[in-house]
Amino acid sequence: xxxxxYNFCAGPAALPEAVLQQAQKExxxxxxxxxxxxxxxxxxxEFVGVANQAEQDLRDLLSIPEHYKVLFMQGGASQQFAQIPxxxxxxxxxxxxxxxxxxxxxSIDEARRYGNINVAASAKKYDYFSIPGQNEWxxxxxxxxxxxxxxxxxxxxxxxxxxxxxxxxxxxxxxSDILSRPVDVSRFGMIYAGAQKNIGPSGLVVAIVREDLLxxxxxxxxxMLDYKVAADNGSMYNTPPTFSWYLSGLVFKWLKEQGGVEGxxxxxxxxxxxxxxxxxxxxxxxxxxxxxxRSWMNIPFRLADARxxxxxxxxxxxxxxxxxxxxxxxxxxxxxxxxxxxMAAVEALIDYMRAFEKEKA
Ligand code: PMP
Numbered sequence: 336x337x338x339x340x341y342n343f344c345a346g347p348a349a350l351p352e353a354v355l356q357q358a359q360k361e362x363x364x365x366x367x368x369x370x371x372x373x374x375x376x377x378x379x380x381e382f383v384g385v386a387n388q389a390e391q392d393l394r395d396l397l398s399i400p401e402h403y404k405v406l407f408m409q410g411g412a413s414q415q416f417a418q419i420p421x422x423x424x425x426x427x428x429x430x431x432x433x434x435x436x437x438x439x440x441x442s443i444d445e446a447r448r449y450g451n452i453n454v455a456a457s458a459k460k461y462d463y464f465s466i467p468g469q470n471e472w473x474x475x476x477x478x479x480x481x482x483x484x485x486x487x488x489x490x491x492x493x494x495x496x497x498x499x500x501x502x503x504x505x506x507x508x509x510x511s512d513i514l515s516r517p518v519d520v521s522r523f524g525m526i527y528a529g530a531q532k533n534i535g536p537s538g539l540v541v542a543i544v545r546e547d548l549l550x551x552x553x554x555x556x557x558x559m560l561d562y563k564v565a566a567d568n569g570s571m572y573n574t575p576p577t578f579s580w581y582l583s584g585l586v587f588k589w590l591k592e593q594g595g596v597e598g599x600x601x602x603x604x605x606x607x608x609x610x611x612x613x614x615x616x617x618x619x620x621x622x623x624x625x626x627x628x629r630s631w632m633n634i635p636f637r638l639a640d641a642r643x644x645x646x647x648x649x650x651x652x653x654x655x656x657x658x659x660x661x662x663x664x665x666x667x668x669x670x671x672x673x674x675x676x677x678m679a680a681v682e683a684l685i686d687y688m689r690a691f692e693k694e695k696a
Contacts, residue, residue, distance in 0.1 A: 341655060341656050341677075341679075341684070343659050344657065344658035345511070345633060345669060346510075346532045347532075348533075350536070350582075351675045366381070372581045386407070386570070386584075388584055389587055392591060393405060395595075396514060396587060396591065398520065399520050400521055402545060403543050404562075406542040406543075408542060408570060413529075414540065414560070415540060416445035416446065417445050418560045419446065420448075421556040421557075422548075422551065423480050423504070423525075423548060424479045425450075425553070428451070429452065430478050430482060431474050431478040432453070432454055432455065432481075432482045433454075433455060433457075433483035434454050434459065435492050436487035436492055437487065438487055438488060439487065453478065455472045455475070458492065462623075463490050464492075465492075466492060469498055472498075474500065479504075481500045483506075485508065488511040489661075489662040490624070491622070491629065491633045492628050493512060493632065497518075504548060505524055506525045507523055507527075508527060509527065510527070510528045511528075511633060511671075511673075512631070513528040513533050514533045514596055515596070515631060515632055516596055516603060517597060523543070524548050525545065526542070526543045527543070533632075533675075534586060535579055535582045535586050536583075539583060559572065586675075602674075602678065605678065606631070607632075609685060610685065613688065614634075614636050619638065620636045620637065620639070620688060621636060621637050622636045622637075632672060632673055633671045633672075634670045648660055651687060654687050658671075670684060
């Protein structure tokens, strides 16, 4: 048996060990077919069965209403930054965006290539440590849609509420918190998420799109980026990333066994509570985010003395606590504690943080 480390990577992130073991078991010979899942036609009954089951399990997990399509696409969440305006923003119209950090700003910069973008609220005035309340937003009732990022993976800022957008469709980047707790899908026009955090391996982006929003893409929208084309072809207009889709399906099954998103929410609540509680009690570690906007998934923290960062990371590595360095754009530390990161990992991290503080403080 190889000993697996505790992996706090922001993405591609830890996957459930049981899922990896199952994939390993079926790697050479999937269900006695004599070939692996990667070597099968995406149009075979076998693969279509795997794909449909994955979709159904995701529908069950998030209670996705019938009038939403579930799309499995490529290009990551970043491609959605362009695909969303190409599909939903007529050239003469404008869209509202909420700026809460690096990922929402990337979505804004990309959308600006396609049309008029109104930043209806920005966390900048709070140094990105807090989310402006909806009473501070300047929404446009004529907007084609409102876009926001439910969890800022780098900043560690997360919405614990769903904005009210009236008749304007709400579009959410849930790349780093989808499936971590229940969400009312019916409040959204569209939800999307890159797979490599809470869903499966990279190479896949999952979108949940309300049916009435389909079929309105610009004439110039590439065929491959038209959601209606994806929907009409069961996400198989071209060859999809079959292995990522299959593995995501195994993750959905695993999630169901863990009590679904309700089960995950209980566990994730406890994981983040323990870690923030420890950070807040300590004079050695700090997290700057206001309590109501703290992410359950990505917990950035700083050491009292930044010169100790390298020693902290080296010591963590020795204990097989991996990928705790913050994003290169902000520095410091960050612990990403997605669904597949067990409570034991969080406990081991806190034990190490305590020992390091004792030694260096
Ligand atoms: N949005 C968020 C919130 C993210 O965390 C990321 C990736 N870390 C992205 C978008 C971009 O995802 P991708 O690399 O799949 O394009």
